[in-house]
Amino acid sequence: MEDAFFGHFLLSINREISEDGPTLWVRPSSDDKVLMGINPNFWTTELKKKNFRMGCIKHEVLHVVFKHLTRAQERSGGRRRYPNAKLFNIAADLVVNQYVESRWLIDGAVKLQSFPDLNLRKEMDVSYYYDKLDDFYKDQMDNLPQEAQSSSDLGESDGNGTGKCPNCGKEIGESGDESGGGSGDSEDEESGDESGGGSGDSEDEES
Numbered sequence: 001m002e003d004a005f006f007g008h009f010l011l012s013i014n015r016e017i018s019e020d021g022p023t024l025w026v027r028p029s030s031d032d033k034v035l036m037g038i039n040p041n042f043w044t045t046e047l048k049k050k051n052f053r054m055g056c057i058k059h060e061v062l063h064v065v066f067k068h069l070t071r072a073q074e075r076s077g078g079r080r081r082y083p084n085a086k087l088f089n090i091a092a093d094l095v096v097n098q099y100v101e102s103r104w105l106i107d108g109a110v111k112l113q114s115f116p117d118l119n120l121r122k123e124m125d126v127s128y129y130y131d132k133l134d135d136f137y138k139d140q141m142d143n144l145p146q147e148a149q150s151s152s153d154l155g156e157s158d159g160n161g162t163g164k165c166p167n168c169g170k171e172i173g174e175s176g177d178e179s180g181g182g183s184g185d186s187e188d189e190e191s192g193d194e195s196g197g198g199s200g201d202s203e204d205e206e207s
C-alpha cells in the first residue's frame, strides 16, 4: 500500500500546529528542514472526513517530494524563474493534486479540469504548468478560476506571511505588494465570542 511511503515520509517532517495559515501548508524551517503546518481549527471543523485529512496531508507531502519549496526560489539568468508566486502555487498544486485520489480532494482543489482553455497535459512538471498559466493569465490574474484564487500553501521564505496558506482552499490576502510600512496590523477582532482563537483553552470537544 502506497500509504506506507507517505507515513514514512511524514516521520521525517516536523509539524507545527498553528494559526499562521488557514489550512495546511509547508515551509522551510530555520535549519533547512521542512515544517508542515496545520491549522487546528481547519483540521477539526472543516476536515472532519478522514478522506480529506488524508488528501490534505498527502498534498503537502507531495509538495515536499517534488521539492516545490526549493523550486519556488529557483533562479535562471539571475532572475527568479517563477516570479509570480501565486501562479507558482497553482502550478505546484496542479502537479500534486494529480497524485491525490479525487475522493480525497476537497471541493476547492485545483485540477487540470479547472483550466479547460489551456489544454494542460497530464503528469507534467511544475515549470510546464507555470509557463502555461503565465502565458494565459499574466495580464488577467483576476480571471483565474475561483478555486485557484486562494491557492497557496507553500511558505515563502521572504518574510511576510501573506499568501502562506493552503491548497485546501481558504482565502488569504491577495498579494498586494505593499511591502511598505504599516499595513496590516489592524485586525480588529472584537474579542467577541466568535470562534476565533480568543478565550483561552476552550474545550471544544472534538471527537
Ligand SMILES: [Zn+2]
Pocket: 059, 063, 092, 093, 152, 153, 154, 166, 167, 168
Ligand atoms: Zn498546495
